[in-house]
Amino acid sequence: MEFLSWKVEDGVAIITIARPPANALSRGIIAEVDAVLDAVENDDAVRVLVLHGEGRFFSAGADIKEFTEVESGDEFTKLAGNGQQVFERVETFSKPVIAAIHGAALGGGLELAMSCHMRFVTESAKLGLPELQLGLIPGFGGTQRLPRYVGVAKAAEMMFTSEPISGAEAVQWGLANRAFTDESLLEETLKVAKKIAKKSPIALKEAIQALQYAKPASFYEGMEAEAKSFGTVFVSADAKEGIQAFIEKREPVFTGK
Numbered sequence: 001m002e003f004l005s006w007k008v009e010d011g012v013a014i015i016t017i018a019r020p021p022a023n024a025l026s027r028g029i030i031a032e033v034d035a036v037l038d039a040v041e042n043d044d045a046v047r048v049l050v051l052h053g054e055g056r057f058f059s060a061g062a063d064i065k066e067f068t069e070v071e072s073g074d075e076f077t078k079l080a081g082n083g084q085q086v087f088e089r090v091e092t093f094s095k096p097v098i099a100a101i102h103g104a105a106l107g108g109g110l111e112l113a114m115s116c117h118m119r120f121v122t123e124s125a126k127l128g129l130p131e132l133q134l135g136l137i138p139g140f141g142g143t144q145r146l147p148r149y150v151g152v153a154k155a156a157e158m159m160f161t162s163e164p165i166s167g168a169e170a171v172q173w174g175l176a177n178r179a180f181t182d183e184s185l186l187e188e189t190l191k192v193a194k195k196i197a198k199k200s201p202i203a204l205k206e207a208i209q210a211l212q213y214a215k216p217a218s219f220y221e222g223m224e225a226e227a228k229s230f231g232t233v234f235v236s237a238d239a240k241e242g243i244q245a246f247i248e249k250r251e252p253v254f255t256g257k
């Protein structure tokens with residue numbers, strides 16, 4: 001594996017995302033998330049997974065620079081569908097998955113974190129879905145998962161403004177479980193993970209399965225609609241402008257074309 005590594009400590013697999021500078025989720029990283037799940041699924045020494053990022057951020061989202069290699073709306077819909085599938089596997093995985101978020105979890109980075117069962121954050125971490133700033137919409141399940149945690153109005157505010165919220169706010173809003181200092185995040189997350197690792201794996205697996213019924217009946221329809229819309233917006237001139245503006249480090253000018 002190129003970008004992901006893991007080690008096991010007291011029943012907890014500590015999985016590190018390392019793709020400097022921003023741990024942007026290329027298609028390669030998403031495939032590696034799937035591969036890590038394969039690797040730990042039947043390993044009895046692993047009872048809980050903790051996902052964290054090396055460097056400045058948890059993850060700044062899908063790799064925007066890779067978007068310039070995508071040629072059609074259909075390919076973009078497929079890219080979203082693939083990410084959705086892997087993240088759905090995280091959410092329905094047979095073992096608890098906890099995200100430890102520092103720096104930033106933006107776009108696809110937050111979508112990955114939202115598919116984990118719990119989120120521990122640093123107080124100053126930035127959590128957001130800024131895709132509209134790129135002339136896009138979230139495509140890895142964010143439009144369906146964010147409103148489940150924070151309600152439709154706050155999800156709309158976060159998406160429409162593209163402004164992130166802090167880790168401390170994320171706890172108040174119900175998006176994150178607990179906030180810690182930068183120095184103590186991983187240690188505190190591991191304390192909780194190791195406590196969970198002592199529970200029966202059979203009971204944990206069944207509890208995760210039962211939690212899936214908390215999804216609204218329209219969840220999977222919503223995911224399909226999101227992936228389709230992701231492809232629809234991608235072919236707009238506004239999306240080209242948004243992606244180019246990010247690369248050129250300038251404000252985009254959207255015209256509605």
Ligand SMILES: C/C=C/C(=O)SCCNC(=O)CCNC(=O)[C@H](O)C(C)(C)COP(=O)(O)OP(=O)(O)OC[C@H]1O[C@@H](n2cnc3c(N)ncnc32)[C@H](O)[C@@H]1OP(=O)(O)O
Nearest residue numbers: 021022024060061062063064065106107108130138139140
């Ligand atoms: C289906 C899913 C869709 C999506 O997820 S779309 C992507 C959504 N995410 C975003 O829009 C976040 C974009 N990034 C940012 O807003 C900022 O960056 C940060 C807040 C994360 C950090 O800001 P700062 O501290 O000022 O650093 P910096 O110079 O902007 O970034 C450092 C380097 O990281 C690269 N980078 C950051 N995010 C991404 C990304 N998502 N994809 C590809 N590259 C990224 C930059 O370009 C730059 O690189 P260089 O040093 O070469 O200029």
